Amino acid sequence: MTADPVPAAEHTPTADPTQLPDRPDPTVHEGFPHRPSVRTILFGVAGARSRIGGALRALIAVALPGLVGLAVSGGVGAAVSTLGAFAVVYGERRLHRVRWQVVCGYGVVLVGCATAGALVGHGMRSWPTTLGWIVLCALMIAIAVGAAVWVDLLREPAPGSFLLVLCAELAGVLVAHSTASVGAVIGWTAAGAGSALLVTLCAALPDVWRSRTGRADTDSPGITSTPDPERTDTPTVAERLRWGHRSVRTRTLALRLGLACVIAGGAAIAVGLPRPDWAVITAAMILHQGPDRLLGSWRGVHRLVGTVLGVLVLAALAVPLQIPAVLIIAVAVLMAVTEVFLVVNYSIAMIVITPLAMILGELAPPASLGPTLFARILETVVGVTVAVTVLWVVLPRAHRSILADANARVAASITDAATEPDSLPHHRRLDHALRTGAAALRHAAHCEPEWARRRWPAHHGLHTSGRELLADRERAATAAPMPAPPIRPRPGAPQDGSEAGPTG
Numbered sequence: 001m002t003a004d005p006v007p008a009a010e011h012t013p014t015a016d017p018t019q020l021p022d023r024p025d026p027t028v029h030e031g032f033p034h035r036p037s038v039r040t041i042l043f044g045v046a047g048a049r050s051r052i053g054g055a056l057r058a059l060i061a062v063a064l065p066g067l068v069g070l071a072v073s074g075g076v077g078a079a080v081s082t083l084g085a086f087a088v089v090y091g092e093r094r095l096h097r098v099r100w101q102v103v104c105g106y107g108v109v110l111v112g113c114a115t116a117g118a119l120v121g122h123g124m125r126s127w128p129t130t131l132g133w134i135v136l137c138a139l140m141i142a143i144a145v146g147a148a149v150w151v152d153l154l155r156e157p158a159p160g161s162f163l164l165v166l167c168a169e170l171a172g173v174l175v176a177h178s179t180a181s182v183g184a185v186i187g188w189t190a191a192g193a194g195s196a197l198l199v200t201l202c203a204a205l206p207d208v209w210r211s212r213t214g215r216a217d218t219d220s221p222g223i224t225s226t227p228d229p230e231r232t233d234t235p236t237v238a239e240r241l242r243w244g245h246r247s248v249r250t251r252t253l254a255l256r257l258g259l260a261c262v263i264a265g266g267a268a269i270a271v272g273l274p275r276p277d278w279a280v281i282t283a284a285m286i287l288h289q290g291p292d293r294l295l296g297s298w299r300g301v302h303r304l305v306g307t308v309l310g311v312l313v314l315a316a317l318a319v320p321l322q323i324p325a326v327l328i329i330a331v332a333v334l335m336a337v338t339e340v341f342l343v344v345n346y347s348i349a350m351i352v353i354t355p356l357a358m359i360l361g362e363l364a365p366p367a368s369l370g371p372t373l374f375a376r377i378l379e380t381v382v383g384v385t386v387a388v389t390v391l392w393v394v395l396p397r398a399h400r401s402i403l404a405d406a407n408a409r410v411a412a413s414i415t416d417a418a419t420e421p422d423s424l425p426h427h428r429r430l431d432h433a434l435r436t437g438a439a440a441l442r443h444a445a446h447c448e449p450e451w452a453r454r455r456w457p458a459h460h461g462l463h464t465s466g467r468e469l470l471a472d473r474e475r476a477a478t479a480a481p482m483p484a485p486p487i488r489p490r491p492g493a494p495q496d497g498s499e500a501g502p503t504g
Contacts, residue, residue, distance in 0.1 A: 032456050033442040035449065041298050048344045054092040057203050059336035061085040061196040066328040069188070076324045076363050077184055079331050083114050083170060083360070084192025086163040088199055089339055093157060096204040103200045107193030110167050113143060114189040117168035118182040121175030130269060136172045137265035137280050140165050144284040145258045152253055152290070153244040154237060155435070158343045161288050162281075166357060169277050173361045180363070235428045243432055248405040249291060249440065252398040257287045260390040264383045273382070274375050282307075282383025287391065290439075291398055294446035296391045299346055300384040306350020307380040311373040314355035318365040331359060399444040403455065406440035407462055409433045414466050417473075427473055434466050 036044075062085045069078020087107035091099040120139050124132030147161030171189070174180040180188075235243070244250060264283040268276035286299045320326045334356040341348040358366065358376065366372035395401075413430040420426055441459055444452040 031460065032453060033445045035294060035446055041295075042347065043345070045341070045345050045348070048340050051092070051340045051344065053203075054089070055336040055339045057092075057199050058085070058088050058339040059332045061088040061192070061199045062335045063329065063332035064199070065188070065191045065195045066332065067325075069191075070324055070328055076327050077180055078188060078191075079328055079360060079363055080174065080180060080185055080188035081192030081195065082331055082335060082356075083167045083185075084110050084189040084194070085196045085335065086110055086167060087193050088196035089159055089163065089342070091196075091200050092339070099204060100197060100200050103197050107196055109164060111186065111190050111193055113164050113168040114171040115186050116143075117171030118175045118185040121172035121177075121185075122182050124172070124176035125178070132176065133265075133269055133276050136169070136176070136277055137261075137269075139172070140169055140277060140280050140284070141258060141261040141265070143168050144261055144280075144288060145254050148257055148284075148288045149250055149254050151288075152250050153247075154240050155244075155432075158289065162285055165281055165284050165288075169281055170357065170360050173275075173277065174363070177362070235432050239425070239428065240432065243409070243429055244436075247409075247436075248398070249402045249436075252291045252395055252402065253287070256291065256390050256394050257284065259394060260284075260287055260387045263390070264386040267386065268379055268382050271382075273379050275379055278376055278379035279383040279386075282380050283387040283390075286384065286387040290443065291391075291402065292443040292446050293391050293399075297388055300388045302345075302347035303350055304380055304384050306347045307354050308377060309351045310354025311358075311376060313351060314358055314365065315369060315373065317355065318369055321359065321365045327359065327364070331356065334359075397448075399440075399447040400451070403437075403440045403444045403452070403459070406433070406437040407459060410437045410462055410466055414462075414469060417466075417469055421473060421476075427470060430466055431470060434463055434470075437463060 062082050065081035065085070066078045069081065070076065084107060087103045087110055090106040091103035094102055116139060117136070120132075120136050124136065127135070144161055144165045147164045150156075151160045167189070171185045174185055175182055260283040261280050264279040265276050268279040273279065282303055285303060286296055289299075290296075317330060321330060334352045337352045338349055338356065341352070354376070358372075410430070410433045413426070413433040417423070417426040417430045437459070441452065441456070444455070
């Protein structure tokens with residue numbers, strides 16, 4: 001016997017979730033998200049230790065093709081393989097069953113981004129300088145906005161769209177400055193993507209052994225953003241794209257990101273800065289992860305401080321980096337450190353990403369170190385200023401609309417799931433809507449705490465109703481008896497169950 005379905009009336013909200021009350025309920029306050037402290041934002045490194053395994057995979061994925069290429073050709077061109085090895089970062093924090101698929105998919109995308117950037121860079125050799133930078137910046141903006149929307153709809157974890165934009169940018173600059181040919185950039189990027197896939201497959205072997213011996217997959221517990229083929233409660237890519245279609249959050253993200261990148265790139269070109277692409281990617285790095293004004297503003301501070309310290313790190317390494325083997329190893333180490341801190345502490349990540357990007361852009365330390373480092377700082381200032389200004393000026397109350405939209409989707413999902421309690425897709429949609437709504441409330445609490453606190457009681461009640469509905473279905477599924485396994489007849493036995501007699 002199975003548990004009786006819960007009546008829909010017990011979980012259907014009675015009030016319009018988009019019209020949340022202005023008066024707070026003093027009895028409902030536990031769980032309200034608070035702003036993180038300045039100390040945590042600036043100096044927090046929680047979770048860094050758990051990413052050491054990913055750092056080792058990133059180091060090997062970059063060093064393997066780099067050192068092999070160095071041994072074969074004697075040049076540092078193999079360092080370009082780092083662009084494809086970025087794919088290994090996207091496979092982290094995933095179940096081993098799907099990790100290789102994610103790395104393979106992002107490897108293909110990175111090769112595509114490198115190809116597009118290299119072709120633009122080839123054109124920049126003959127185009128007027130201003131036109132060349134406009135086209136490269138336009139390509140970067142298209143990739144940044146398109147990839148950010150895709151990542152936001154799928155609720156993908158960091159690094160998001162950043163490494164895709166960086167790949168296209170560096171490929172274009174390498175070819176435009178005749179540092180590498182189009183074929184070399186594409187070939188080495190593909191080699192790096194292949195190295196990332198190989199490292200991922202080898203690293204998954206211990207996980208496969210643990211799963212076959214009955215041990216849990218401890219590397220990536222829980223539901224990941226990538227569907228696990230052996231789970232039925234994880235939404236598919238198509239479902240997440242359909243559920244997030246036309247969401248206020250995604251539209252806000254795309255508008256702010258695109259506008260900031262256009263203004264930053266245009267301003268850098270207008271004032272004659274040598275690398276306007278650096279201003280574009282600075283704006284993209286600040287805004288691509290979402291509409292949270294508090295965290296976005298702090299990312300701007302992290303980017304500025306990290307860039308200044310990063311150029312000092314590059315200046316200190318300028319002499320030893322002239323040795324090809326040291327350059328390859330340095331790129332691999334910088335990539336590994338990036339993997340550790342990109343999610344944990346953005347400012348520390350910027351300290352290593354800055355020299356990493358500058359080395360890959362020229363495959364050598366800058367020839368004129370002082371002017372180059374000063375120019376990168378100025379371009380960063382332009383990008384940070386524009387991005388933070390857009391974050392606060394463009395749609396300044398977007399967090400209110402985002403929260404209302406998210407709660408409306410939660411209410412609709414509760415109604416559907418309560419009406420059809422046996423529908424697994426409806427419950428997957430409800431779980432997805434609850435996660436999205438929780439993120440919307442957290443962002444609203446960061447942007448406008450007092451307003452969000454007044455909306456908290458109704459938000460909390462709505463989400464409690466949704467979680468109870470999911471819990472009821474989980475209990476019903478647990479109480480349902482397991483179907484009896486089918487009885488397989490012995491080989492040679494007749495299908496009707498009678499004993500087989502002698503023949504002939």
